Amino acid sequence: MKPIQDPPWTDADTADYVRIAARLQALPLDEPQVRRVALHLGRTRAMAQMLTRFELTPHEEITEIFCPAPFPPGDDAVSATPMADTPGAST
C-alpha cells in the first residue's frame, strides 16, 4: 500500500479551520481563543496522522460499546459482601 502523503498544512490553516468550524458549530470564539484552540487542534492533528498511517482494511469496523474481552462464563449466583467477622472470606 502506498504511504499516505500529508498535504501541506500550516498553523494558519489550522486557525482558519477553527474559525470556520466554530461558526458551523455556533461556537463564538474571539481571536485569542481561536489561536489557543488551534494550538490544541494542531497537536491532535499530529496524533491523527499517526493513526492515518496505521493500516486498517475496510473490514475493520468501529468497535461496539467497548468490551475488552468476553466476560467469562460461570455461576451467576454469587454475593460479594462477606460479613465483617469473617474478613477475607470469599463467597
Added chain:
Amino acid sequence: MRTGLQTARAIAAGDISAQEALADCIARIEATDDEVNAFTDRTFDRADREALAVDRRRAAGEPLPALAGVPYAVKNLFDVEGLVTRAGSRVLLGNAPAVADAVLVQRLQVAGAVLVGGLNMDEFAYGFTTENSHYGPCRNPRDLTRVAGGSSGGSGAAVAAGQVPITLGSDTNGSIRVPSSFCGVFGLKPTFGRLTRRGSFPFVSSIDHLGPFARSAEDLAASYDAMQGADPLDPGCHATRVQPTLGSIGQGIAGLRIGALGGYFDENAGPQARKALADVAALLKAAPNVVWPDAAEARAAAFITSASEGGALHLSNLRVRSRDFEPLSVDRFISGALQPAEWYLRAQRFRSVYRQKVIALFGQWDVLLAAATPVQAPVVGSETFDLNGAAMPTRPSIGLLTQPISFAGCPVVAVPCWPQGADGLPIGVQVITAPWHEDLALRVAHFLETEGLCSAPVAAIASLVAGRPSQDFESDGGFSES
C-alpha cells in the same frame, strides 16, 4: 491510623464504635483540609446517621457487613442524594440535587460504609492535575506545593492525608492511577465494563472507568468486591456476576508470568519512574523489555476519542457559557468538538484491532508492569516538565503511560513506590493484567505491600515546612483515642 478493614474489624470487635471512627475522621478532615483542599462537599449529617445505624446493628447483635462503619468519600461526579453533582464545574451548579445515590454509592452503603463527602476534581474529569479554578487546586499531602494529580485529585489526596481510608474516583485516561502515583496511595482501575457507571457524570463513555483508592491492597479489594455486580440498566456494564478478590489476595505470586514493559513505556519514563519500575520488577523477578503493541497509536486514539466525546458532550454549554468553564481545559474541549469525524471513527476502528493484539499479549503473560507517570508530582502551576531532556507540556503529557492501558480496558492496580526513600516523593507503578483478572493484580499489589516495597503511609500535613516535603508517619491506632 487504621485502614478501612482495620476500622471495620475494630468496630465488629467492639474496640471502637462507628461513631468514634467517624469522629476521628471528621477531626482529621477539619485539621487538614484547609491546606489539602480535597473536599468540596461534606455530608457529615448523613455520615452521623449511617454510623449510628451501624452501631445500633452491632448493639442488637446483628452480623455486620464487610465495611460497616468505614468512612469514605467520593469524587464529586458521583451522584449523592440531596447534593448537586458538580463534576468539578460551575456549569452544573444550577442543576437540581441528585434524587438518588450513584449505584456504587448505594452498594457501599449496603456494605455498611459511611459517606463523609464529595471530593475535588478536574472539571468534567478533563485533566491530570486537579488545578481547579472554581474550587481551588487540590494539593498533594506529600508536598503541598505540588499537585495531587487528576482528575481524581481529591480522591487520592484524601486517602494520602489520612482523612478517609477509602475513596472513589474515575479513570478515563489515568485519573485514578495518576493521583495514586503522585499522592503515594493504592488505586484500582478495574476492567472497562466491570463496575456500573450509573449515577456518575460521564466524560468519555467509551473509556470511563470507576474505582477505589485506599492505603492498602486489601482495602482496594474489599471496597471493589462490595461494588461489584451486574447492572442491566447500564449498557456499559459487561460483568454479569461478582468475582470476589479479597479471599485470594494472599495467594502470592508463585506461578505468575510477570513481565516489565519496555519500548514506549521506558522511553516515556523519567529516572525516578524507571527506578520504581526496576525495584518492583526485581522483587517480582519480572522479565524485562516486554513490548506492548502499538502503544503510541493507542495513546493517540485515546486522546482523539476523549477530545471528540468530551467536546461533543459539552457543546451546547460551550456555545453559550464557555466563560464559565475551567480556563485550563475549555480550549481543549472546543478543539475536541471541532475535530473531523474521520479522526474519531478511525480511532474507534483502530481500537478493534488493538483489542485483539492486547488479548494475544496476555496469552503469554499474566502480569505486566509499567510506571504510572513519567515523573513525580509537578509543582502546582507547572506548564512543562522535563522528560529525559525534553520539555513536555504538563497537563496533556502526564497520561503518557496510562492512556494506552486504559484504552485497552485492562485492569490496573497502581502501587505506591518510594524510589528516593521515605523522605522523597512517591511515584506509582502500574500492575496490569488481562481483562477480568483484577484478582491477579490485587494479589501482586498485596505481595509488594507485605514485602515492604510498596506502602501508603499517612502524610503528616501539620509538620510541613514551606518548600520541603512532608515527613510521613505511620501510627498503629486511631488518630485520636476516645
